[in-house]
Amino acid sequence: MPSLKDLKNRINSVKNTRKITKAMQMVAAAKLRRAQEAAEAGRPYAERMNAVMASLAAGVAGSEGAPRLLAGSGKDQTHLLVVMTAERGLCGGFNSSIAKLARNHAQELAAAGKTVKILTVGKKGREQLKRDWGHAFVGHVDLSEVKRIGYANAAAVARQVTAAFDGGEADVVTIFYSRFQSVISQIPTATQIIPAKFEEGAATSALYDYEPTEEVILADLLPRNVATQIFTALLENGASEQGARMSAMDNATRNAGDMINKLTIQFNRSRQAAITKELIEIISGAEAL
Secondary structure: OOOHHHHHHHHHHHHHHHHHHHHHHHHHHHHHHHHHHHHHHHHHHHHHHHHHHHHHHHHHOOOOOOOHHHHOOOOOOEEEEEEEOOOOOOOOOHHHHHHHHHHHHHHHHHHOOOEEEEEEEOHHHHHHHHHHHHHHEEEEEOOOOOOOOOHHHHHHHHHHHHHHHHOOOOOEEEEEEEEEEEOOEEEEEEEEEEOOOOOOOOOOOOOOOOOOOHHHHHHHHHHHHHHHHHHHHHHHHHHHHHHHHHHHHHHHHHHHHHHHHHHHHHHHHHHHHHHHHHHHHHHHHHHHO
């Protein structure tokens, strides 16, 4: 049974931990507001661009002049998985859920006889995938020094994946990230960006005359679309990370409070038992005299 001093030290230690988790919760809440605004502001642009791209793609589908980023390389053998996670932990299952989705997808591809390559964005995803898929790593993007994610960061990643596709090092490119829904809900998502895929019904119903041709416009817009989708994924990841960290730190703070209450009760009982024991010894000694 722990001594009174041990219990008191443990209570003080848990109280200090609670202060830290509470402070981290408040910091995450402040960052979440900005990250959520950025993610929500980027969605309309991404959705509208997706609709325009789908309309253009529908007009050149099956034609010989379709850009390679849309038509593909003609093969489906080498898959590049771009796994986007956080640079830091203490955010619940945020990183694990993305890594799990990417791991399962990689296993399915490997079982089908495909070649899997992995580009990691964020340290935590790389750490979780290193054991099983370290041999498939082809690169890593470190964003630990970036204070605020910008389009330039997404464009740098987009250049890497398009260069891999143009060089024949990848036939299909898929990004993995977490889509922000609420503070307590982040949805792990996988999106194929090369060759470009568009959801059914995404194309706009309006009719347009394009100048120059649709093929020329697509050849210019498709690389931008890759960067836009990566940028949108980074913004969604940023909001999801802060939401998950806020929720995790709130739970940690509550758990620390519960532990303090239990330890305090145990401390009071132990102290009362010690006092009772001393009183019994004093009374017994007095009666013996």
